[in-house]
Amino acid sequence: MGETMRPSTGTSQAAGRGALQAIARMSSTRTNYLVGQAADFVVSLALLGSAFWYDHSRPLQAVAVVLLGLFIFSFIEYAFHRWLFHGPVPLFEQGHTLHHEKPLGYDSLPFFFPPAVVLLLAAVLALVVPTAIALLLSGGIALGYAMYGFSHLIIHRRRFNHPLARKWAAVHHVHHHHPGKNYGVTSPLWDFLLGTWYVSKSKVR
Numbered sequence: 563m564g565e566t567m568r569p570s571t572g573t574s575q576a577a578g579r580g581a582l583q584a585i586a587r588m589s590s591t592r593t594n595y596l597v598g599q600a601a602d603f604v605v606s607l608a609l610l611g612s613a614f615w616y617d618h619s620r621p622l623q624a625v626a627v628v629l630l631g632l633f634i635f636s637f638i639e640y641a642f643h644r645w646l647f648h649g650p651v652p653l654f655e656q657g658h659t660l661h662h663e664k665p666l667g668y669d670s671l672p673f674f675f676p677p678a679v680v681l682l683l684a685a686v687l688a689l690v691v692p693t694a695i696a697l698l699l700s701g702g703i704a705l706g707y708a709m710y711g712f713s714h715l716i717i718h719r720r721r722f723n724h725p726l727a728r729k730w731a732a733v734h735h736v737h738h739h740h741p742g743k744n745y746g747v748t749s750p751l752w753d754f755l756l757g758t759w760y761v762s763k764s765k766v767r
Contacts, residue, residue: 570743590669599715601608602708605677609684619692624698631702638703639710640752643745662738665718680704710748717747736760 569658588594595607613624647658661669680700687696722728743760746753753759 589672590667592668595668595675597671598670598676599708599711601673601677602711603667605680605705606701606708609680609697611705613697613701615695617692617696624694627695627698628702628705629706630752631699632706634699635703635706635710636746636749636751639706642744644758648741648745651734664740665738676707677704680707700748706748713748 618624620684654742661667680703683703684696684700687700691699714734720731733744733750734747736764740760743758744750744753747757750759
């Protein structure tokens with residue numbers, strides 16, 4: 563019998579590089595950006611809906627766990643933004659620098675990546691806590707991420723008329739001029755606690 567032909571290592575590496583380049587090109591498109599926004603909300607609501615279907619006997623506990631998930635995400639958002647996106651790892655820092663240079667660009671993670679990570683998180687949590695808690699906690703974290711993405715979208719693409727909304731958006735715009743301050747997008751909590759809060763002295767117009 564003849565031996566099965568196997569692709570050379572060089573061919574496999576070239577195919578891998580080609581796939582990564584294709585994903586990179588896709589990740590800079592408007593379609594990927596908008597589909598990713600929708601997918602983040604769909605996954606978060608699916609997890610929360612599944613938790614309710616699985617066990618809806620303790621609504622107050624459910625609300626508390628979701629709020630805990632949102633709180634946990636607020637720190638994840640801050641930590642990633644400060645220590646990864648503005649940190650020493652080129653893979654993260656270079657991509658985020660591009661956003662600072664072109665804040666209206668569509669560069670983002672592949673639309674399937676955040677949902678896959680959240681679903682994996684839910685599966686891991688289900689190994690150590692009751693299933694309903696795992697779904698609620700991961701759903702709360704996923705909802706926080708979806709709200710972060712949507713907040714970032716409208717901050718850069720919408721001019722607000724209400725003074726409070728304008729001040730909220732200005733907090734992130736300050737970060738683009740002072741990259742070492744105001745890492746939180748959805749919440750200023752960790753900037754306050756960890757000493758990176760900055761408010762522009764100029765009047766928000």
